[in-house]
Amino acid sequence: xxxxxxxxxxxxxxxxxxxxxxxxxxxxxxxxxxxxxxxxxxxxxxxxxxxxxxxxxxxxxxxxxxxxxxxxxxxxxxxxxxxxxxxxxxxxxxxxxxxxxxxxxxxxxxxxxxxxxxxxxxxxxxxxxxxxxxxxxxxxxxxxxxxxxxxxxxxxxxxxxxxxxxxxxxxxxxxxxxxxxxxxxxxxxxxxxxxxxxxxxxxxxxxxxxxxxxxxxxxxxxxxxxxxxxxxxxxxxxxxxxxxxxxxxxxxxxxxxxxxxxxxxxxxxxxxxxxxxxxxxxxxxxxxxxxxxxxxxxxxxxxxxxxxxxxxxxxxxxxxxxxxxxxxxxxxxxxxxxxxxxxxxxxxxxxxxxxxxxxxxxxxxxxxxxxxxxxxxxxxxxxxxxxxxxxxxxxxxxxxxxxxxxxxxxxxxxxxxxxxxxxxxxxxxxxxxxxxxxxxxxxxxxxxxxxxxxxxxxxxxxxxxxxxxxxxxxxxxxxxxxxxxxxxxxxxxxxxxxxxxxxxxxxxxxxxxxxxxxxxxxxxxxxxxxxxxxxxxxxxxxxxxxxxxxxxxxxxxxxxxxxxxxxxxxxxxxxxxxxxxxxxxxxxxxxxxxxxxxxxxxxxxxxxxxxxxxxxxxxxxxxxxxxxxx
Amino acid sequence: xxxxxxxxxxxxxxxxxxxxxxxxxxxxxxxxxxxxxxxxxxxxxxxxxxxxxxxxxxxxxxxxxxxxxxxxxxxxxxxxxxxxxxxxxxxxxxxxxxxxxxxxxxxxxxxxxxxxxxxxxxxxxxxxxxxxxxxxxxxxxxxxxxxxxxxxxxxxxxxxxxxxxxxxxxxxxxxxxxxxxxxxxxxxxxxxxxxxxxxxxxxxxxxxxxxxxxxxxxxxx
Numbered sequence: 001x002x003x004x005x006x007x008x009x010x011x012x013x014x015x016x017x018x019x020x021x022x023x024x025x026x027x028x029x030x031x032x033x034x035x036x037x038x039x040x041x042x043x044x045x046x047x048x049x050x051x052x053x054x055x056x057x058x059x060x061x062x063x064x065x066x067x068x069x070x071x072x073x074x075x076x077x078x079x080x081x082x083x084x085x086x087x088x089x090x091x092x093x094x095x096x097x098x099x100x101x102x103x104x105x106x107x108x109x110x111x112x113x114x115x116x117x118x119x120x121x122x123x124x125x126x127x128x129x130x131x132x133x134x135x136x137x138x139x140x141x142x143x144x145x146x147x148x149x150x151x152x153x154x155x156x157x158x159x160x161x162x163x164x165x166x167x168x169x170x171x172x173x174x175x176x177x178x179x180x181x182x183x184x185x186x187x188x189x190x191x192x193x194x195x196x197x198x199x200x201x202x203x204x205x206x207x208x209x210x211x212x213x214x215x216x217x218x219x220x221x222x223x224x225x226x227x228x229x230x231x232x233x234x235x236x237x238x239x240x241x242x243x244x245x246x247x248x249x250x251x252x253x254x255x256x257x258x259x260x261x262x263x264x265x266x267x268x269x270x271x272x273x274x275x276x277x278x279x280x281x282x283x284x285x286x287x288x289x290x291x292x293x294x295x296x297x298x299x300x301x302x303x304x305x306x307x308x309x310x311x312x313x314x315x316x317x318x319x320x321x322x323x324x325x326x327x328x329x330x331x332x333x334x335x336x337x338x339x340x341x342x343x344x345x346x347x348x349x350x351x352x353x354x355x356x357x358x359x360x361x362x363x364x365x366x367x368x369x370x371x372x373x374x375x376x377x378x379x380x381x382x383x384x385x386x387x388x389x390x391x392x393x394x395x396x397x398x399x400x401x402x403x404x405x406x407x408x409x410x411x412x413x414x415x416x417x418x419x420x421x422x423x424x425x426x427x428x429x430x431x432x433x434x435x436x437x438x439x440x441x442x443x444x445x446x447x448x449x450x451x452x453x454x455x456x457x458x459x460x461x462x463x464x465x466x467x468x469x470x471x472x473x474x475x476x477x478x479x480x481x482x483x484x485x486x487x488x489x490x491x492x493x494x495x496x497x498x499x500x501x502x503x504x505x506x507x508x509x510x511x512x513x514x515x516x517x518x519x520x521x522x523x524x525x526x527x528x529x530x531x532x533x534x535x536x537x538x539x540x541x542x543x544x545x546x547x548x549x550x551x552x553x554x555x556x557x558x559x560x561x562x563x564x565x566x567x568x569x570x571x572x573x574x575x576x577x578x579x580x581x582x583x584x585x586x587x588x589x590x591x592x593x594x595x596x597x598x599x600x601x602x603x604x605x606x607x608x609x610x611x612x613x614x615x616x617x618x619x620x621x622x623x624x625x626x627x628x629x630x
Numbered sequence: 631x632x633x634x635x636x637x638x639x640x641x642x643x644x645x646x647x648x649x650x651x652x653x654x655x656x657x658x659x660x661x662x663x664x665x666x667x668x669x670x671x672x673x674x675x676x677x678x679x680x681x682x683x684x685x686x687x688x689x690x691x692x693x694x695x696x697x698x699x700x701x702x703x704x705x706x707x708x709x710x711x712x713x714x715x716x717x718x719x720x721x722x723x724x725x726x727x728x729x730x731x732x733x734x735x736x737x738x739x740x741x742x743x744x745x746x747x748x749x750x751x752x753x754x755x756x757x758x759x760x761x762x763x764x765x766x767x768x769x770x771x772x773x774x775x776x777x778x779x780x781x782x783x784x785x786x787x788x789x790x791x792x793x794x795x796x797x798x799x800x801x802x803x804x805x806x807x808x809x810x811x812x813x814x815x816x817x818x819x820x821x822x823x824x825x826x827x828x829x830x831x832x833x834x835x836x837x838x839x840x841x842x843x844x845x846x847x848x849x850x851x
Binding site for chain 2: 002003004005007008030031032033034035036037038039105108
């Protein structure tokens, strides 16, 4: 009986990572807590003092973390926030000072005791690690992310019902092993079920033939009953993928028999193999892509895009790795656009006068568009004699108009800024495009830089891929002869510094100002996108459009900055997922985040992305010597 | 006489007395305060009995949850009128101990600490009465009263008596588990650190002796 510890438990149990602990574990921690009372402007610890063997949770009030040399505010912690996590590393001195910025009550938690209780709790340690990382460096974050993705794959399949093979191949118990093997070979299957009165008796897999026959232990003339595994593990038709996987792991087997009522006493209706489970992962998306090829109107495509939205929703709910989700969704979007273009060309009175390429630009070009937003696209056509130019452009403008309207029907709204192929400015011949790019690069004013940031990220969707490759090459050629352009692009990439932190329902800016809304696109995603584009262009790397891929490539090219690049990659993945979640939840673009709705875990997650943005911007500022421009 | 008396004391009391033999720490930043509260069958120190004791220690500005004590006592006396205050039934669901065992555990826990309670006179007297029933002398500890300490802050002189409710409201202390011994001890502990902070601000060289009041003035309530 410990009333006070229970009261502390009641408080902590709502906040991560404590919310992830078992009641007995958390109560044991609560019983050993020290409660500190701090008056306003008093310090809990100061920079340079040795790390204590405890970390802290704010119970009431607010604690500010300051960098002592400059006395700059690094973070503000409010009710439920954790700080002083350096104690978990049990080494060195505090790098920051903790000062009460209001009268505060702070719980201090023994790091030793805490670690004893979380060693078995991967979720809680992961959370703490990422909280620590959000205030320091993120060497550990790769590991965190790695753990996440393996876990996520498990979660992802959990609720889907398993798609098993119906009409399984079977034979009677009198069958000779040799004959069973012949059936398996003829039917190209890895297993055969031995049945009696249509009920499963046992099963033979390739492995049995390898371990029991090929080794010479048993003759191929013997009956299948000699080598079959029996009894078989049976499940009902309603089995989910997760259940199937657990069953396979538990029984160390690779095949499950599906029967009418889930027991071996009823009719065999199917067989589910480990391989089936692997296939399930991509099945849904591939079904959609197949259907796209068969539809004949934009309205039917709209229907498929709506189903893709449902797929996206489920993927996000099931925490599927975001790189996988973006790939699937881009593939579906590309297929839809390709089919639409086919349909639009059929409607034209004549076939295209020359080869052309349809390009997705901006976020679509980077394959980072998950939610339905407005369409951004452009068209490039092959050189034609000067006399035919206007006529040819007119043809493609008419075609583009059909395509733009078709996309609008499907759900990609018309771009309000008219960044579409039906705009004569963005429907050009290859040489016109080259001239256009060159003029942006040689006169990098604000408007042109903005256009670069949209049009440089293009992705070939339809038509002649060579045209798109030639366009990409022309960008690099122009930059090479005018490399001051990169400095301007660099300045542009630094326009939006990230916020500092969250405090209560506010966003804390670096100048100490508090704001109550967060523009996730402008303040966190675009800075990362801009930085990746700039660096990849400066490395002369072609055909790397996707921001995640760009950072991975950069990490490969510059191992000395690997940590920064991979942190940016992870931050971008988190932001993309976060924005998609928000968008699906509120049925909007997910761009503006209401800070009241954010959980503590959300805030910490977002906060660690701010750090990545800050670091990549610092790197750019140094690399392109931008201080002199600023 | 005193030699004879001491000799006849049980071991637990002798151990308790031994705690006072060495020079006592008087530095208010490092001294161990034990904040305690009792729930009783009523307010008559002669006839009423202790139903539960709750304590928690404070060192400096830190409340030590690990250094706390909580127990429920088996008593024959039962007063239905006070049940609605403390919620303790005669045959409640808590593990109860005999009064003698509770006092033995309490003494082992408090040692030579400075005891603190809100309106400490009552709680100290209740413990002393229990000691008397065990043929033992009174508590040896120095005692602070948070009601008295608050008056010393001179934050408010509108009243001569401030209840725990008055002060927890004033110091914005949430009233969780009010009227349980441990809950009240915890509220009083927060009250103590907050009042000490004010007193230290008024007098940077504050010492323990500035906080004590003469024993003669400790009366009932």
